[in-house]
Amino acid sequence: MTHTTLPLPTSGIDLFADDVLHDPYPALRELREAGPAVRLTAYDAWVLPRYDHVRAALADHERFSSAQGVGYEDQFNTQMKGTVLASDPPDHTRLRALLSDKLAPKALAGLRTRIAALADDLVAEAVAKGDFDAVADLAAVFPVTVVADLIGLTEDARGPLLSFADAAFNTFGPFNARSEAAIPFVGQMFEYLNTVMVPENLRPDGWASAVYEASDRGDIEAASVVPLLTAYVVASMDTTINAIGNTILLFARHPQAYQEVRGEPALVGPAFEESLRLESPAQGFFRRTTQPVDIEGITIPADTKVLLSFASANRDERKWERPEEFLVRRNPVDHIGFGYGVHGCAGQGLARLEAQAVLGALVRRVSSIELAGEPVRKLNNVIRGLASLPVTVRAEGQ
Template identity: 45%
Template sequence: MIVHDVPVGIPVSDADPFADDVLEEPAPLQAELRDAGPVVFLRRYGVYGLARYEEVHAALTDWQRLQSGAGVGLSNFRYERPWRPPSLLLEADPPRHDAPRAVLSRILVPRALRRLREAWFADAEALVDEVLAEREFDAVERIARAFPLRVFPDAVGLGPDGRENLLPYGDHAFNAFGPPNHLVEKGEPRVAELSAWVNAQCARERLAPGGFGARIWEAADKGDITHEQAPLVVRSLLTAGVDTTVHGLGAVLYAFAADPGQWRRLREDPSLARVAFDEAVRWQSPVQTFFRTAVGEVEIGGTVIPDGAKVLMFLGAANRDPRRWEDPDVFDLSRDPSAHVGFGMGVHQCVGQHVARLEAEAVLTALARRVERFELAGPPRRHLNNTLRAWESLPMRVHPA
């Protein structure tokens, strides 16, 4: 453990937000940090932590003074070499960020998703029919992982082979935003292999005509982005477009197993499917943390953060801040969760969030027609990741309608 100099007049925590026990259950530390003050110095890593909603929301939208271009993880790209070429979406700021973001925004417009809607709802019906042939199953393996890997790579234009590589690649990418701990070490033996596979899928010739990936390359042909940027934009889509949706689906399925009353509400009104997904993202926050880097001296909550310092935003803590949310630890379909920060905010807000919502709506609508209630058939098991909050296993028993 490296001991960093402590700034004067600021609450200090010696806790490790990336320790296994905290990743397993972050709520106690999150509450401690929220109660300590608007800014807390995390001595172990020498970073400034924000755990309250107001400060996290403000930091997410202040790209001018809190940059993403120096990395959205603990590593500081001003001084350290990234393990892969930085993401043009997550790890770049305007103006470098603008053209890739604009291209993806045009490709993922609601009109394009409406064209996918019928096919994805049919795919969800087929998957649910397969799964419900059994009364007990692992909801992570059979639904939360299976559906995104079934429909999203198709939409991007990937072939059928090798899709299973997307999850371990994404898992390592999100682990790498944290410190170089055992979770990062676990993924390192396969980094070269998985990176090579993902990079190969981003090439124009590997992508089916008409898909999101081919349209990114068409944007390069028009000059909207460069041909050098095109594969990096495709890679960003593949890196961020699967794991987060998988864990969001796991969160909402767990929520309904834990509270049958909320499932009855959804069955009575299936139009609540998207609200349910957003409320699960608020409640469980599949993306728990992201970093920014101060540009010049930045004042937050009465604390002056020095130039070049890393700022750790606890998205999961903000999404359960009682200063912003009533009964924040409760999953509640009567809540309007739309202001949650689970998809970020500002210019770096998740460009694919509507894709994730459509996937969740398709799955939940198919389940609502066929399942009277869920219940856990055994102890659920967490999958630990430095950035993501995820389930490894959700043994589920269903009672058909």
């Protein structure tokens, strides 16, 4: 019997280099073409660039483990150990259950009116200016206010949370200028959250109090309380901010699509999902193989870091027709912008509620959105988004 050995797909692409982060899509297309699993020579890692394999890996936590962290560097992964993000079942199941009722549809339904009113006020304020920065004045303000409130933090404890979240995501990448600059921030973040997230500072009905109660009952160790809450703080901020910012940019660049949504406001939800597919705020996370894994005849060795590229999967031409286009009627319900499987985003209901509240208010109040200057990209090792998005809007009826 003869054995044929397939050539091993390799690539020298550096997915964390500045020029690639500015526009990752040509590099991701090249990786999809290179093979179903590609060894990245710039790192000690592999990447899965095609939709079917990314989704299958997300559904296979036994072979694609999160327990050693979902970033690249061991040093940073250690900091996240024992959190919901960096654990496998059965530990993961127990950790995730701690806040699941707070994020369940029933709990979210109770928030809908408050979140909608807050979004409407913010949008009205921004629109009154005519020219505003859709990131600083809108997208960035909203999730911080909502999440800090849900955690149960007092108003003055919210200030630095934003810069922390950006820094934390940078440390999920390899050592580079971004992750190195982030190290002191992440140290400060843990110190800060250890100081402010103490029971006497927290509202009794918030997420943080619920986690403290779980620790009092002995469901989790006391030492896990702040790391667990930190993972929720980090996961909920820049993701949502950039999801909102990216969608407003798509609306500004595709005025016809914006008018289509205005004419049929039920399209706000599908347009947001399409934005998550096309410009996935969380571009990808790593897993570690627990055994050799065969992907269409290519073997990824055991104990290998594998980047699951959500951004690439979400534009895979094998899965999507016209994958590069922003089609507000596509309604890509099976995109993996929120991940999939046991680690699928725990806050996706809340993210949708927040984004749809802001975008819905925009659609009601604004008849046109135009760029008032070049959008400025914020480079981050994991998150795709904008530092600034200057727009001019015309208020409805003007």
